[in-house]
Amino acid sequence: MSPGGPAVPVQDRPPTRESPVATPRHGRSTRARQDARTGLALISPTFVIVLVMVVLPIVWTVSLAFQQVRLLNLRTTGIVGDYSLDNFTAVLTSSGFVDALVTTLVYAVCGTGVAISLGLVAALALRQPFRGRGLVRAALLLPYVAPVVAAAFVWSTMLNPQYGVVNEWGTGLLGWNDPIAFLSSRSDSLSLLGVELPVPTALLTVIAFEGWRSFPFAFLFLTARLEAIPETYEEAAKLDGATPTQRFRHIVLPQLLPTIAVLSVLRFIWTFNNFDDIWLLTGGGAGTEVVSVRVYNFLIARGDIGAAAAQALVLAVILAVLVTVYLRFFGRGEERA
C-alpha cells in the first residue's frame, strides 16, 4: 500500500505446474474447464475491487490532468471535457516545481543510501550469534513497524529548539552556541576547519528520519541473505589467510550485491513517492517540499484538481523512466535475487 508497509519480496514464479497424472483425455479437460471457471469466480472479487478502486482511478487521473478541473466546478465536469495541455505547461513552468523535483531526487537517493548502509552495518554486526540476538533483532525492527505519525511526532519533539532533548544536550553538553531548528531551518552554515559550509538542515533531518525508519527493512533482507551464504567459502578463505575485511570484500559483498540492488529499487520507489514523513515533520517547508507534498497542496489548499493530477502524473512518469533505466543497466544480474 505504501512505503510504510513491509514489502513483498520480488521473486521468480515457480514454473507452471503441468498435471503429472496421466488422466483420461476426456476427464482431464472437463476438470480443467471447471478449474478455469472456479478460478475466475474466485479471483473476480479482488479483480473488480482493484479495477474500480485502483486501475480506473489511475486512468481518470490521466483524464483529469488534461482538463481544467477545480474543486468548485467539479460537479459540472464530465468525462468529455475540454482537453488541453494547459495544466502541464502551467505546472512545468511554475516556480517551485523543478526545485521540488530536485528535492525529491536528493531525498530519495540519500534516504535510500542511508537506509541501506545502516541496514548493512546492522546485518553484519549481528551476524555472529550471541545471547539475546533474537531480541536485539526484533528491537531494531521497531522503527519500521511503528506508526509513522507517532514516530514523526516524537522526532519533532526531540528536535524541538525550546524543550527538545537533543538541543538541550547539544547546548548543555556538546557546547552548541544556539539551539538548532532542525525542522524549520532551510540552511545553516557549518564551520569546518575554518571553512563555512552551507548545510540544508531541514532536508538532512528528513533524510535522517527516512534512514532511521527504513534501515530495518534493509536489515531484514540482508540478514536473510547473509544466512543463506554457505559458511564453507569463508572458512576456506580464512584458511588461506584472508583477513575479515578481505573476506567481506571478496566473498560476502558479491553475494549481497543482488539483494542490495533489489533493495535500492524498492526503497527508491517508496522514498520517491513518500508523502507522510515530510508532511508530518516539516509540512514541506524549509526546503523540503517534495512533489507529493506539492500535489497534496494543490489538491487541498488550492482545490486545483487538474494541476494536482498533472503533477502526480509527471512524478509517476519520471519514476517509471528512472526505474526502467536502472533495470536496463542492472537488470540482468538482479533477476535471480
Next chain:
Amino acid sequence: MSDRTRGAVRNTMEERALSVLRPLIIVGLLLAALFPFYYMVLLSFRPLNNLLDDPGALWVPLSEIDLGTYRDVLAPVDSGGQGFLTFIRNSMLVALGTVVLALLVAVPGAYAVSRLRFFGRRQISAMFLAVYFFPSILLAVPLFVFYTRIGLRGSLVGLLIVYVAQVSAVSIYMLRNYFDTIPESLEEAAAIDGCTRLGVMRHISLPLAMPAIVSNALFIFMIAWNEFLFALLFLLERRENWTVSLGLSRLSGSIEVPTTTLMAGSVILTLPIIVLFFLSERWLTGGLTAGAEKG
C-alpha cells in the same frame, strides 16, 4: 617479514578492531532504534510544566509519574479531553474491517492464482503486483474527487474500501507464494476421493495455509492501523470519524494541546502495533523474507 606473517598480523589487528567495534555498533544501533520510543513513554508520564522546567531529564522519579496525560487524551471532548477513545474505536473498526474483508477476497483469490489455470491468470497477478508499487499520491487525486462527488468523503466505509482495494492485491501476492509451497499431491488425493475443487480448498489447503493467513492478517492490520494519507484526505473535516493517526497529527499542530498529553496519544497509537509485532515477530519476519532467501 614474509607475506604470510604480515598477513597474519593484519588479520589479528583487524579481528581485534572488529571485536571492539561490533559491540559498540550494536549498542549504538539499539540506542538509535529504541531511544525515541523510550522518550515517548517518558514524556507521556510527565506533566507539561515539568518538561519545560527540565527538558534534558531522562528519568522520571516514580513519585512524579503522572497519568493525568492519559486521562486527558482519552476523555471525550465535552468533558475537556481530546476524545482519543473515539479515535481508537474508529481505527479499530477500520483496521479490523479491512482485515476481514481483505482476507475474504484475497484468500480465495490467492488460491486461484496459485492452483487454477484460467484465462488471464498471469496478467492479473502482474497487475496485482503493480498495484503495490503505484504511488499512493497518484491515487489520492482521483479518489478524492470521486469520493467528493458521490458523497463518501468523511465516512469510515469509504476509507475501508480504499484500504481493502490496496491491501488485497498485496495479500494475494503473499499468500500465493505460500500456497505454491503446499504439495499438490495432497490435494490430488482428496480430489480422487471425490472432493470438489472448493471442498479441497476448504478442507485441505486452507488449514495448511493457516500460519500464512494469520501473519497476513496481522500485516494487514498494521498497515490499516498505521495508514495516514488517505485518512487525512477523506476524514479531515469530520472529527468524530478521525483515526488515531489522523487525530494525533491534527492535534499536534495546535498549540492548545500540551505536548505531553499528545505523547500519551502516541503511546496509545504505537502500543497495539508493538504488542502485535512481538507476538508475531517470528511469523511475520519469516513470511516477509521468504522470497529473499531463495537467492
